[in-house]
Amino acid sequence: MLATEKQYVQWFENETLRHARWLSQSNQVPPARIVLVDDKTTADEAYRLACAGTSMLWYGDFHNARQLLQALTRRIEHSEQRKISKAANKQDKSAGSPHSDKSTAESLVTPKIIPNLFHQQRQAQAQRSRLLSRLLLKLDAGYISQLRRAPDVRAACTAAFGQLDERMDESCLLSFRDLQGALGAAGWRAKGVPIKPLNLSIFPHYGVFAPTRHEYVQLLLDAPLPDTCRVAFDIGTGTGLLAIILAQRGVKQIIATDLNPRALACASENFARLELSAVHLQQADLFPTDAPLANLLVCNPPWLPAKPTSPLEYAVYDANSAMLRGFLQGVKQHLAEQGEVWLILSDLAEHLQLRSRDELLGWFSDAGLAVKYRLDTQPKHGRSQDETDPLFAARSAEITSLWCLVPFDN
Structure with a gap:
């Protein structure tokens, strides 16, 4: 989402100072150093510039920019792999055993270092994002690109970044990666995400998490509804998927909340597509x-x-x-007598040693809630099957659960 106050960026082009509106989906500050690059720029040169903190304004072919970004990604991944191997060797030496018969991922994953490895991966992801975001492009007023073979990006950019004031004839600069994100979101919004257990599709908007992992849907279909279920709340509705499931199961009144205006617009559109009159939206923090x-x-x-x-x-x-803790603490104030709470939660945080099961159960108890039952399922997404992932041991052990919670006095 754009910052409220407009930001601008400037650079020199043929010894002339240029300026443009700066757009960033994560409100990153405008780049301080910009050089012009084109089809003649090699991936190695671009990588060196990015690592030095220099942003690159692309003036070549649009599709060549996409290939350059892919080449940059490969170089970043190669650098990350070298760091992982170095960390593995260091771990082996400190443990006094070489692990020569094990893969890098296997040698890294010991219970003691899993949390550190997770945080290292998060830092690497942030660094990767910063480096890849240094490839920029300019769009003229109305989100029009003058690059060769550039697609029409007007609708995607308007949905992602909002309407520009065309009366000012204002051009803008943004990262090529952000543009790819806008185009990808436009594609999801057009074709939808199939939810096979429901025999329908959900249509995400830009800035709203797409439910591409939806193994929990079957849990929501299998869980028995409370004996009385006239009113249900879907807290943090996002695309509206959980509210849609409840409506399909016959709940007569559903109130879906979210703090994100993009999510509310997205959920509203999904409800309208399915003609769900039982669901009402409200912007709220929980x-x-x-x-x-x-x-x-x-x-x-x-x-x-x-x-x-x-x-x-x-x-x-x-x-x-x-x-999570705010939700649990507020439950009893909003729950009718004999009411139930369905909490959808993965235990990946436990396998990554970011949170313990005892800690989670303690939060239930502190909120005055007891576990009535729990339904479990194993995820089947690609990362849970990838044995080369250093965190494979944690990801492959992940369980997604529907926790049915009730107040102690129910």
Whole structure:
């Protein structure tokens, strides 16, 4: 989402000072050093510039820019792999055993170092994002690109970054990676994400996490509804998927909340596509206001207690588990008698040693909640099957659960 105050960037072109509006999906500060690059620029040269903190304004063929970004990604990954190997060798030496018969990933993954490895990967991801974001392009007023073979990006950029004031004839600069994100989001919005257990598709908007991992859908279909289930809340609705499941299961009144305006617009569009009159949206931080007590509260909070670094990461990372703990502490104030809480949560944080099971159960107890039952499923996404991932041991052991919680006095 754009910052409220406009930001501008400037650079020299043929000894003439140019300037343009700066756009960034994560509100990164405008680049301080910019050089012009084109089809003649090699990937090695671009990599050196990026590592030196220099941004590169692309004036070549559009598709060649995409290939350059791919080449930069390969060089960054190669550098990351060297660091992993170096860390593995250091670990081997400190342990006094060479592990010559094991892969790099296997030699790294010991229970003691898994949390450090996770944080190292997060740092590497942030560094990768910074380096790749240094390849820039300029769009003229109305999001028009003058690059050879450039696609029409006007609709995608308008959806992602908002409408520019064309009366000012204002050009803009943004990272090629951000443009790719806008185009990718436009593609998801057009074709949708199939949710096979429901025989329908969800259409994400830019800045709203796409439910490409949805093994928990079957858990929500299998869990028995409370005996009385007239009112349900979907807390942090995102695309609206959980509310849609509840509506399909016959819940008569559903209130779906979210703090993100993009998520509310996205969920509203998905509800309208399915003609769901039972679902009402409210912008709120967790629980709705001026609402009846709920017979059922559902929530699929971010699963990992780490600091998000971009708008999309707020759906995955929850610093200090703040949303999860806030949700649990507020449950009893909004739950009707004999009501239930359905909490969708992966245990990956436990396998990464970022949170213990005892800690989670303690939060339940502190909120006055007991576990009525739990439904489990194993994820089948690609990363859980990738044996070359240094965190494979944790990812392959992951379980996603629906925790059914009830107040102690129920």
